[in-house]
Amino acid sequence: MQQLEKLLTHPKSRKVAIILALLSTIVTWPIAGVHKFYLGQPVWGVIYLLLWNTPIPSIACAIDAVWYFVQGEDQFNAQFNNLESNPHTVYSKHIESLQVNVISDGLRELDKLREEGLLSDYEFEQKRRKLLDRIS
Incomplete structure (x- = not known):
């Protein structure tokens, strides 16, 4: 049995x-x-x-x-097998996607500020690197 x-x-x-x-x-x-x-x-x-x-x-x-x-x-x-696909993986991919979208929007905003002369090239580069470091 x-x-x-x-x-x-x-x-x-x-x-x-x-x-x-x-x-x-x-x-x-x-x-x-x-x-x-x-x-x-x-x-x-x-x-x-x-x-x-x-x-x-x-x-x-x-x-x-x-x-x-x-x-x-x-x-x-x-x-x-009554096993769901790993919800953590799906959730983390969704979060990563949102994070990349937010960071790309931030980069666009920084570029606009630089074009308008409100940020120097040096300040733009520093902030750009900080945002890109958040992705990894």
Whole structure:
């Protein structure tokens, strides 16, 4: 029982799912829909098994294999491993983008001030370097 529980909670591999779906495409009986059992979708697995003598499981398995292949790793993990893509990474990229936009706006403003004669070239260069140092 503990082994079964461990197997069910173990993270699912996209590559294994693709291989099992392709195998199910070629050999429908007795493994039609085995990839659905692997991915924790036993109802679909039973449906595939019940329809083993029709072309439906082979076609569906081929579609599943292509879908798993086309899916990104993040999307696959979100769907089958209950893992979201790393929100910290998305958030930090958004912050970096905003930071670069703010700094570029600041550089434009500094350039306008220099063109209007309100900043010397030396002052402009010092402030420009300070702003650019914030990016890295």
